[in-house]
Amino acid sequence: MTKDNREHKKAVVIGGGTGLSTILRGLKVVSSLDLTAIVTVGDDGGSSGILREELKMPPPGDIRNVLVALAEKEPLLQSLFQHRFQHGDQLSGHSLGNLLIAGMKEITGDFVTAVKALSRVLAVRGTVLPAANQSIKLTAHMDDGSIVSGESNIPKANKRIERLKLEPPDIEALPEALQAIEEADIVLIGPGSLYTSIIPNLLVPGIQTALKETSADIIYIANVMTQPGETDNYDVKDHIDAIYRHVSFPLFQKAIVNTGLIPPEVVERYKLEGASPVTYQPNSLADKHIEVIEDTLYQMNNYVRHDAQRLKEIVLHCLYGHGYRK
Incomplete structure (x- = not known):
């Protein structure tokens, strides 16, 4: 664990899937951070x-x-x-x-x-909390008027998603999760599957209220690649527009986006799987008054993944105002 003399700060990370795990691996080594992960409970496959x-x-x-x-x-x-x-x-x-x-x-x-x-x-370094103490069922309303139920079925429908709903609609958030958001210095949302990992957490009524009332900076970490069946051809603005269709207030103060170019041969390989890079169009978030932090945020092994070390540096800069260079 990294030892430092910075004052302790509280960070909440909300999401699910491999994206959430990636950013937590980067942040867990920072001794001045008290981490809480709030994790989706909508999975119904496998x-x-x-x-x-x-x-x-x-x-x-x-x-x-x-x-x-x-x-x-x-x-x-x-x-x-x-x-x-x-x-x-x-x-x-x-x-x-x-x-x-x-x-x-x-x-x-x-x-x-x-x-x-x-x-x-x-x-475990930090606190791990489910978004709720019971399962939730996801229902997606598609742009053609059809309705698809179940987290594992939504991407398979291969239709454009207009609206996501939870069952039961009055599901209760964990008090510990609400307290963590209330006391946080920073709240990070993403990366992860937009409709099946990110938005379900935000639809839990108590969590949405806590996010509206917290004094913490709320930061969106954009995905690097689209997800087939969920976010086909989405850019960063499309992701945030989808989130804003599901919350009742302007949620984000900042967005961290990848602007590093992914090699063409890698793009072509992903294209065969129905995925493509999530692009950011300059000034596309200006009307939402979101400060955009641009950088090369990916690394490659067999797959394109977020660079946990780079994300950690950016998050620490947002918290402490120093120690990060492009």
């Missing part, structure tokens, strides 16, 4: 979907990924928690981490208590 239905619990998959990202001894735990059984009629397809969360939930009798207990066992 191992998470099966456990959700059979055990009547919130889906554990996104929570599992965040616990691994924030764990002190991450490499070994990642292999253990992310291991998926390949054999057995009942076990095949399940990740060991999901089963451990499910088992802890049965031992403690409560999903949130189970997450807290596993956080202690794993020496």
Whole structure:
């Protein structure tokens, strides 16, 4: 962990999927940050979907990924928690981490208590909270008038999404999540799947109210690539417009966007999968009074991913006003 003499600040990160895990890996090493991750509970596919239905619990998959990202001894735990059984009629397809969360939930009798207990066992750096203590069902209203239910079904419909709704509509946010937002110095939203990881958190009534009332800077971290079936041909403004259709107030003070050029051969490879770079058009957010921070934010292994180190530097600059150079 990075040791520093800066005053302690409180950061809340809201989202789900690999994007949330990436930014948390960068921020967890900063000793002056008190981190809280608020994680979506709308997943209904794969191992998470099966456990959700059979055990009547919130889906554990996104929570599992965040616990691994924030764990002190991450490499070994990642292999253990992310291991998926390949054999057995009942076990095949399940990740060991999901089963451990499910088992802890049965031992403690409560999903949130189970997450807290596993956080202690794993020496997690920060606090991990589901957006709610129960599963939510996502329903997408498409631009052709059709309605698609279920998080895993929404991208498969391959239609333009106009509006997302939660069931039940009166779902209650965790008091700890609301308190974290209220006390935060900075709130980071994204990166992650726009309609299935980001917006569902914002539709929880208490969370939206807390975001409206907090004095924290609220910053949007834009995706680097579009997601097939969700954000086809979206640029940064399209992402933020979609979020603003679902909240009742101007949410963001800043947006962090990638303006680094992705190599053409990589763009072509992603094009075969139906994805493309998320572009930013200069001054396109001026009417929303959002300060835009532009930089090269991606790195490549087999896939294009956010650069956790670069994002960390930008976030610290937003908090402390120094230590970041383009």
